[in-house]
Amino acid sequence: MLLVICYPATICLGAASTLNMSSTDESSLLSIKARITSDPNNILTTNWSQGTPFCTWIGVTCSRRHSSRVTALDLFDLGLEGTIAQEIGNLSFLQNLDIGNNSFTGSIPDEIGNLSRLRILIMSNNQLGGHIPTSLGLLTNIEMLDLSYNRLTGSVPLSSLLKISSLRVIAVTRNQQLTGSLPVDMCGPRLEKLRLSINQFVGSIPETISRCGQLKIISFSYNNFTGSIPVNIGNLSQLQILALGRNQLSGSIPPSIGNLSNLDKLDFCSNRLQGIVPSEMGQLPNLTFLSLGENRLQVNPITGVLPKSLGSTNMSASLQNFIANSCRISGVIPGEMGNLNNLVWLALEDNELTGEIPTTLGRLKKLQRLSIRGNKLQGSIPPSFCSLENLYHLCLSRNRLSGELPNCLGNLTSLRRIYLGNNTFSSSIPLSLWSIQRIRTLSLYNNSFNGSLPPEIGSLSSMTGLHLSGNQLSGEIPSTIGQLSNLVNLTLSDVNGHIPESFADLISLEYLDLSHNNLSGPIPKSLESLSDLNYFNVSFNELTGEIPEGGHFANFTPDVFAGNIGLCGSSRFNVEACQMVNTTKSSRNNRLIRYILPPIASMIVVTAIIILLLRHYRRKSSPVPSDQSDLALLERISYYEILKVTNNLDIGNLIGKGSIGSVYKGTFSNETTLAVKVFDLDVQGAFKSFDTECQIMRSLRHRNLVKVITSCSNLDFKALVVEYMSNGNLEKWLYSPNCSSKITERLRILIDVATAIEYLHQGYSSPIVHCDLKPSNILLDENMVARVGDFGISKLFMEDQRMAQTKTLGTIGYMAPGKRVHYSIFQIKYGSSGLVSTAVDVYSFGILLMETFTRKKPTDEMFLGELTMTKWVSGSFPSALMQIVDTELLNMDQEYSRFGRDQVCLESIMRLAIDCTSNFPDERPKMEDVLVMLKKINIELHNTTPRVR
Numbered sequence: 001m002l003l004v005i006c007y008p009a010t011i012c013l014g015a016a017s018t019l020n021m022s023s024t025d026e027s028s029l030l031s032i033k034a035r036i037t038s039d040p041n042n043i044l045t046t047n048w049s050q051g052t053p054f055c056t057w058i059g060v061t062c063s064r065r066h067s068s069r070v071t072a073l074d075l076f077d078l079g080l081e082g083t084i085a086q087e088i089g090n091l092s093f094l095q096n097l098d099i100g101n102n103s104f105t106g107s108i109p110d111e112i113g114n115l116s117r118l119r120i121l122i123m124s125n126n127q128l129g130g131h132i133p134t135s136l137g138l139l140t141n142i143e144m145l146d147l148s149y150n151r152l153t154g155s156v157p158l159s160s161l162l163k164i165s166s167l168r169v170i171a172v173t174r175n176q177q178l179t180g181s182l183p184v185d186m187c188g189p190r191l192e193k194l195r196l197s198i199n200q201f202v203g204s205i206p207e208t209i210s211r212c213g214q215l216k217i218i219s220f221s222y223n224n225f226t227g228s229i230p231v232n233i234g235n236l237s238q239l240q241i242l243a244l245g246r247n248q249l250s251g252s253i254p255p256s257i258g259n260l261s262n263l264d265k266l267d268f269c270s271n272r273l274q275g276i277v278p279s280e281m282g283q284l285p286n287l288t289f290l291s292l293g294e295n296r297l298q299v300n301p302i303t304g305v306l307p308k309s310l311g312s313t314n315m316s317a318s319l320q321n322f323i324a325n326s327c328r329i330s331g332v333i334p335g336e337m338g339n340l341n342n343l344v345w346l347a348l349e350d351n352e353l354t355g356e357i358p359t360t361l362g363r364l365k366k367l368q369r370l371s372i373r374g375n376k377l378q379g380s381i382p383p384s385f386c387s388l389e390n391l392y393h394l395c396l397s398r399n400r401l402s403g404e405l406p407n408c409l410g411n412l413t414s415l416r417r418i419y420l421g422n423n424t425f426s427s428s429i430p431l432s433l434w435s436i437q438r439i440r441t442l443s444l445y446n447n448s449f450n451g452s453l454p455p456e457i458g459s460l461s462s463m464t465g466l467h468l469s470g471n472q473l474s475g476e477i478p479s480t481i482g483q484l485s486n487l488v489n490l491t492l493s494d495v496n497g498h499i500p501e502s503f504a505d506l507i508s509l510e511y512l513d514l515s516h517n518n519l520s521g522p523i524p525k526s527l528e529s530l531s532d533l534n535y536f537n538v539s540f541n542e543l544t545g546e547i548p549e550g551g552h553f554a555n556f557t558p559d560v561f562a563g564n565i566g567l568c569g570s571s572r573f574n575v576e577a578c579q580m581v582n583t584t585k586s587s588r589n590n591r592l593i594r595y596i597l598p599p600i601a602s603m604i605v606v607t608a609i610i611i612l613l614l615r616h617y618r619r620k621s622s623p624v625p626s627d628q629s630d631l632a633l634l635e636r637i638s639y640y641e642i643l644k645v646t647n648n649l650d651i652g653n654l655i656g657k658g659s660i661g662s663v664y665k666g667t668f669s670n671e672t673t674l675a676v677k678v679f680d681l682d683v684q685g686a687f688k689s690f691d692t693e694c695q696i697m698r699s700l701r702h703r704n705l706v707k708v709i710t711s712c713s714n715l716d717f718k719a720l721v722v723e724y725m726s727n728g729n730l731e732k733w734l735y736s737p738n739c740s741s742k743i744t745e746r747l748r749i750l751i752d753v754a755t756a757i758e759y760l761h762q763g764y765s766s767p768i769v770h771c772d773l774k775p776s777n778i779l780l781d782e783n784m785v786a787r788v789g790d791f792g793i794s795k796l797f798m799e800d801q802r803m804a805q806t807k808t809l810g811t812i813g814y815m816a817p818g819k820r821v822h823y824s825i826f827q828i829k830y831g832s833s834g835l836v837s838t839a840v841d842v843y844s845f846g847i848l849l850m851e852t853f854t855r856k857k858p859t860d861e862m863f864l865g866e867l868t869m870t871k872w873v874s875g876s877f878p879s880a881l882m883q884i885v886d887t888e889l890l891n892m893d894q895e896y897s898r899f900g901r902d903q904v905c906l907e908s909i910m911r912l913a914i915d916c917t918s919n920f921p922d923e924r925p926k927m928e929d930v931l932v933m934l935k936k937i938n939i940e941l942h943n944t945t946p947r948v949r
Contacts, residue, residue: 024090025070026054031087038081038103061096069093076122077101077932084128089114098122100146101936105129108147113138124148124171125939132156132172141166148173148195155180156196162188173219174198182206193217197243200224205244210235219243221267226250229268234259245269245291252276258283264879265289269323272296286318288879293325293347318342320366320882325349332356333372338363344882349395350374357396359384368887371395373419381406388412392887395419397443402426410435414887416741421445421467431456438462438737438888445491446470453495458483462737469493469513482506488532493517499538504529515539515560522546523567528553539563546578637712642666642719646676656729658776658790660686665724674709675724681716690718693790702763704756706779706789722789726782731775734855741888743902744941745784746852747909751934752786753778757845758927761838769837773844774814775851813858813869816843817919839921845930846870846916853909855886870917877914878907885910901940908937 029048039045047058054070055062061072070091080102088097089111095118104126112121113135119142128150136145137160145167152175161167167188172178173195181203191212197219204227205220215236225247233242234256242260245267253273257266258280266287274296281290319340329351337346338360346367353375361370362384370388373395380403381396392414401423409415410432418433421443428451429444437459445467452475453468463484469491477495481487482502489511496518503509504526515537522545523538533552537560544566547553558574561567568578645666646653655663661679668674679686694711701707712719730749733739740746753773760768770777770788777790816839847858850873856862858869876884885906912933918924925933 025068025093026050028085028087028090029054029057029060029070029073031085035085036080036082038079040079043078044080063093071117072096073098075099075102077936080104084109086111088112091115092117094118095141096120099126100124101939102126107131108133108152110135112136115139117141119143119166122146123150125936126150128152130154132178134160137161137164140164143167144169146171147175150175151177153177153179159183159185162186162191165189167191168214169193169195171195172199176200182209184208187212190214192238195219196223198222202226204228205230205249207232209233212236213238215239216262217241220247221245223247228252229254229273232256236260238262240264243267244271247271249273253278253281255280257281261285263287267291268295269325270294284318286879288318288320288342290319290321291323292327293323293349295327318879321345323347324351327351329353333358333361335360337361340364341366342880342883343367345369347371348375353377355379357382357401361385362387364388365390366883367391368414368882369393373397373399375399377401380404381409383408385409386411390414390887392416397421397423399423405430405433407432409433412436413438415439416888417441419443420447423447425449427451434460436460440741441465443467444471448472450474452476453478453481455480457481460484461486463487464508465489467491469516495519497521499524499543501526503527506530507532509533511535513537514541517541519543523548525550527551536560543567547573547575637710637721639712639714639717642676642678642712642717645674649678656776660689666721673724675722677720677722679718681718687718690720693720702756702759704752704759704785704787706787723779723781723787725779725787727780727784729776730778730780730786730852733780734775734852739855739888743853743889743905744938746889747934747938747941749778749780749784749786750849750852751931751938753788753848754845754927754931754934756786756788757841758931761841761927767838770841770844772811772814773841773848774811775848778848814844814847816840816921837921838927839924842916842924842927842930843918843921845927846913846924849909849913849916853886853889853906853913854884855888856884870914873910874914877910881907881910905937905941908933908940912937 030050033044033048036044043058048054053068054060055068059074059078060070061074063069063071071093072095073091074096076098077100080099082104083106084099084104086109089109092114094115097115097118097120100122101124104123105128107130108123108128110133112133116139118139121139121142121144124146125148128147129152131154132147132152134157136142137157142164143166145161146169148171152172156172156178158170161170162183162185168190169192171193174197176198178196178199179201181201182205184206186206186209192214193216195217198221201220201223203225205225207230209215209218210230210232213236216238217240219241221243222245225244227249228251229244229249231254233254237259239260240262241264243265246269249268249271250273252275253268255278257278261284263284264286266284266289269291270293272295277292320342321344322340323345325347326349329348330353332355333348333353335358338358341364343364344366346364346369349371351374353372354377356379357372357377359382361367362382365387367388368390370391370393375398377396377399378401380401383406385391386406386408389412391412394415394417397419398421401420402425404427405420405425407430410430413436415436416438417440419441422445425444425447426449429449431454433439433442434454434456439460440462441464443465447470449468449471450473452473455478457478458480461483464486465488466484467489470493473492473494475495476497477492477500479500479502482500482505484506486508487506488508490506490509491511491513493516498521499514499519501524503512503524507530509530510532512533512535516539519538519541520543523543525548527533528548528550530551536552536556539560540563543564545568547561547567547569549570558572561573561575567573567575569575571577643649645668646664649664653664653666655665655675657663661677664676664678666674666676679690681687690713693708706725707723709721709723711721727733757770757773760770772790773788777788779787779789781787847869850869851857854873856869863869863872873884882903889902889906912925912930916924916930
């Protein structure tokens, strides 16, 4: 009887205990919610509510073994603001905690140290301040600690953290104010990644770090470390990244560096290193990035020249970036450097190099950026440079180069920036240079170029900087220069003639220097309209007439007009006053103003009032509400109206043509421009496509979806009237000279697209699969906001979200492959079988990512046989990634650390693209996760301080 009584009691006690612990977890979560001051997506506000099981709350994961105990809390990138509640320390079963990419402030509570089961702790990309609690040293099971990109101060409890046997990752990058020194014993048993960059750490790097055999990443850049590099650093056989740049390290580079056979990136720039660069560095077989710039190094103890070993077989197979600026390197550039056939970036700026540029550099077929400015190089540019088909940045300024420029340079269509200033080049500027239509900067100042500027200069529509001062040019400035609407900086000298009126069309111009020329005539008053013109100099010419005073001319000083004895105007310009106009003419003008203009003005006002009244009357008589446009609520538009607004479907109004119809530009009676999509009813499926698009687009409303205004439908004719997108579609833009060279611009477009697709998948009452996502179906409005259109073969899921069946396929190259796989409980086949799910769009979006950042179509002729776009990208990832991305994306004049940050972001983008294009649909991320990742990459790109890997 005792057993019968006690056994149920034991069960009850256990249940009560579990219930109490679950209640503690729920209470803790509600305390965390209470400290949130902003929840822009209303996730915690609406989802975390009492009355529903907390294990079902968004971001909360509970244990299967221990009923209703929270094991993971994932609030990553929810836009949350507030502070971290100390009750978080009561979630005693918590193993994973990720609150990264939010805006939490305040300090990290000491109670975090109570989470003895915690393995992953991520609080990066917030605004947390205060000290890092020492209680983190009590997290005996922690594997990953990431507190990067915050505002934390004080020291890091490294001594206690490094004693934790499970710890693999410590990341406190870019807190900027963290300080302290490294402990004497730096070796954690399993430590793989140690990221301390962009802080205020001091002291030396202990030799004991050389015993951390598992280390793969040491990132200490942008600190105040002193002392020398550990002599036995070469013992770290697993090391892939060694970043010690921007410190105050001294001494020499230890020869043991040559033992780091897995090293991928080596950054020693901007220290106080001296001595020789050991020849052992030529033994690093996997090195892709090498930066030694801004030190006190000698490359060879006897000759001070670049060693031939840099062109060794080991390095030639891997080295992509070689940067040795300001290293006091003398001697010649060894011809063996032409063996570095994977080199993408070569920079030897501000050294003491002499001799000629070796012709062997023309063998560097993958070279994109070459900068050897600030040396003592002589001779001419080798014609072999015309073989550098991927070169986009050429900088040889501040040398002693001479002779003519190779005419074949104009064949390098990839060239975007050419800097050859401060040399002694002579002869005329090759006409072929004016044919590189996508060139952005051409800097040839302070040479001896002669001849005149050709009219072809107007074809360089992408040009932003043109610097030709200090030469021996002649002739007039061609009026076609006004076609350079993107031009920001312009300097010219030794030209004559007039200042063209077309200068007023240079709407982007900020800097204009026309001083020391032989220009005559007036300063065009139309230049007052240049709203961005901040610097203007026409001194020492032969200009005459009145100096304009409008626009930015009101801010210019007298010195910019000096040396022009014929100029007149305001006394503040230190010139004579202009002579008064004829008195008779003046009085005649006065009579015109006093007696004739007022009656005319009165008539115009009265007429305008009548027109407004008539419009108001018509608007009131119309059944359309006044806050809507006439077209917006039309249920139908007639066939004859379609013909009228498109000029009888004239080919001159044709915007584009697809497999199922054509799109025309139409101008309606209220001067509104819209697009008219006319379906070709002879094409099989056209009727269904029209019905589908009408059905789906009837109630969709989103900023990133093309809006259907109205339609025209009868037995013989079907058309949709949609928003007109002045910048066309993504395909035309991507392969045009106007395509942006900035990663951020292209990424923003892709974020717009991802936002639209995520809305279709998640934000609508029933999920919608677009089924034909490709660049030609992504339209760009006047502000370059992307809109997804063409829903002709889209699929609307049933309420249970099972996959709908269709026989309609998407576009070759963008369709998911026909692989038979298991997805949940359904066995399905994508592509050829016609069964679709939201994973189809994710695959297409992955291809879209690849195409946008490689500028290569998936149907390109290079993709033959087994080679596909996805295999090409994944096969190049990550070591050869920079060889396949669009070179236009890497053409910004920036320091190499920012360049490295862009490389990191491009890697993240391509990694995401590879995940999206998995052959197995259940391995592809959801569109909402894709959008989160893209936004995170975007944040990385906009960080003012470069990310150091």
